[in-house]
Structure formats: C-alpha cells, structure tokens
Amino acid sequence: xxxxxxxxxxxxxxxxxxxxxxxxxxxxxxxxxxxxxxxxxxxxxxxxxxxxxxxxxxxxxxxxxxxxxxxxxxxxxxxxxxxxxxxxxxxxxxxxxxxxxxxxxxxxxxxxx
Amino acid sequence: xxxxxxxxxxxxxxxxxxxxxxxxxxxxxxxxxxxxxxxxxxxxxxxxxxxxxxxxxxxxxxxxxxxxxxxxxxxxxxxxxxxxxxxxxxxxxxxxxxxxxxxxxxxxxxx
Numbered sequence: 001x002x003x004x005x006x007x008x009x010x011x012x013x014x015x016x017x018x019x020x021x022x023x024x025x026x027x028x029x030x031x032x033x034x035x036x037x038x039x040x041x042x043x044x045x046x047x048x049x050x051x052x053x054x055x056x057x058x059x060x061x062x063x064x065x066x067x068x069x070x071x072x073x074x075x076x077x078x079x080x081x082x083x084x085x086x087x088x089x090x091x092x093x094x095x096x097x098x099x100x101x102x103x104x105x106x107x108x109x110x111x112x113x
Numbered sequence: 114x115x116x117x118x119x120x121x122x123x124x125x126x127x128x129x130x131x132x133x134x135x136x137x138x139x140x141x142x143x144x145x146x147x148x149x150x151x152x153x154x155x156x157x158x159x160x161x162x163x164x165x166x167x168x169x170x171x172x173x174x175x176x177x178x179x180x181x182x183x184x185x186x187x188x189x190x191x192x193x194x195x196x197x198x199x200x201x202x203x204x205x206x207x208x209x210x211x212x213x214x215x216x217x218x219x220x221x222x223x224x
Contacts, residue, residue, distance in 0.1 A: 031210060042217060043157060043200065048210040056209025091156055099145040099204040102212065104156040 002026040006092050006105035014113055016081050021108045023075045023092030031095040032075045033102060034067060036060070036088040043091070049075065050098075079110075087112045114139045116213045119201050123219035130191045134218050136184040136201030145204040146177055148186045150197040151217065157200055160186075191222045 005024040013019050025032055034046040048055040049067055064080045075094075079086055089109050093102035119136045126132050138146075146163035161168065163175040163184055174187040184201055201215035 033210070033212065035212075035214075043151075043214040045212050045214070048212070050210065054209075056207060056211045058211070089154075098210060099206070101147055101159045101162060104158070106156050 002103075004092055004094050004103050004105035006090075006108050008108060009106070010109045010111070012111045012113065013082055015084055019079050019082055019110065021077045021079075021090050021092075021110070023077075023094075023105055024073060025075055025092075025094035026096075026103055029094035029096045029103070031055075031098065031102075032067075032069070033093040033095075034077045035091045035093065037091065037107075038088045046077070082110075082112045084112050086110060116140065116205065117201055117203050117215040119199075119215035120218045121216075123221055125221045125223065126191055128191055128193060128222055128224055130222075131187065131189050132191055132220060133188075134186045134199050134201075134220075136186075136215055138182050138184070138201075138203045138205070138213075140203075140205040140207075141179075141182060142206045143182075143203050144206045146184050147202040148173075148175060148184075149200040149202055149214075151200055152197050157202075157214075160199070188220075191220075193222050193224060196220055196222045 007022045032049040037043045046061045047057040066078045089107045091107045092105045095102045148160040149157040151157045163177045167176045172189045176185045198217040200217045
C-alpha cells in the first residue's frame with residue numbers, strides 16, 4: 001500500500017533555530033496537510049495546500065511557519081525561529097480528492113531545547 | 114461550543130462487549146465526516162468514513178445525524194486489538210479543506 005513518508009523521524013533543535021520537516025506524498029495525491037500534536041493533546045490542523053498554494057491555515061500557523069513544494073515531490077514545513085512550545089509531533093497527510101480521507105505519515109517528533 | 118466534541122472517556126470494557134462513541138460538531142455546513150483510530154504515539158489511521166445513510170464495516174457501524182449534528186461509532190464484539198484512541202474528524206466546509214479533529218476517546222479492552 002502506498003505510504004506518506006516523513007523525515008526526519010526525530011529532530012532536536014535549539015530554541016531560535018530554523019527547522020525544515022519533509023514529507024513525500026503518495027504519488028497521485030494533490031491535497032497536502034500539516035498537523036501537530038502536542039504530547040497528550042489532540043491533533044491540531046495547521047495548514048492545507050493545493051495547486052501550489054495554501055488553501056487554508058489555522059491560527060497556529062503564524063508568520064514563523066511556511067510550507068512549500070519546491071520540487072514537485074517533497075512537501076515541506078519550515079519553522080523559522082523555533083520556540084519551546086513548538087515541541088510536538090508533526091504529521092503530514094495527503095489526499096487524492098477534496099474533503100476525502102487523508103493518509104498520514106508516521107510523523108516527525110520535534111524537540112526544542 | 115467546541116468545533117468537534119467527543120465523549121471524554123476512557124472506556125474500559127471486557128472483550129466481546131459492545132461500545133458506542135459519540136461526537137458532536139458545531140458547523141452545520143460540515144460535509145465530510147470520518148472516524149480515525151490512533152495508537153499510542155502513532156499516526157492517525159482511517160477507520161471509516163461516515164455517510165448520511167449510515168454505514169457498516171464488519172464489527173464497526175457509523176451513523177450520522179445531520180439535524181442533531183451528531184456522529185456515532187459502534188464497535189461490536191470488542192477485541193483486545195481495538196484498544197486505542199478513537200478520533201472523530203470533520204471537514205467544516207470553510208472553503209479551504211480545513212480538517213478538525215476531536216480530542217479523542219480512549220478505549221481499553223480487557224481480557
């Protein structure tokens with residue numbers, strides 16, 4: 001079964017540093033999403049991306065966050081100046097149609113020191 | 114009112130029991146509804162989509178009541194492997210493919 005692949009599986013970074021989380025979507029999928037889950041809390045929507053632009057973003061997705069699909073395959077989430085509260089599991093998800101089930105990658109655990 | 118609200122749980126049931134989870138959503142324009150399961154420290158995995166007419170997949174039955182803005186999941190003949198957190202997921206139809214997850218209901222199935 002096709003998979004969404006995320007790298008790295010675990011990222012440890014000093015506060016204030018930039019991080020880039022990477023996702024390789026399932027090949028025929030056109031809708032891309034990032035979520036975060038703080039330990040013990042619920043999955044929170046960050047952003048959706050379609051046709052090479054952001055479709056919708058949440059209040060969490062402020063100016064320190066950005067997404068892009070630089071080479072037509074990888075889908076990346078960049079956090080410009082990390083804060084302690086950015087420590088969480090970040091999940092990428094992709095879908096082949098609007099508002100249809102999404103397939104999740106196994107996540108990147110981001111630890112900010 | 115929260116956008117998506119679920120029974121707080123946890124539910125502790127013996128093997129073979131029937132268990133039901135409830136979920137309500139606030140946006141009446143919401144169009145798509147799903148149940149996912151999440152094992153500890155793992156990614157959410159789709160359990161089933163929820164259709165207006167109700168749908169069944171083996172031991173699992175999902176129901177949608179649009180008038181009451183309510184979704185349910187019924188698990189019959191619980192197995193130990195059903196132990197997980199069950200997530201109610203809604204697309205609120207705000208125009209940009211936003212997806213809202215409930216906080217989840219934890220299920221423990223015991224032998």
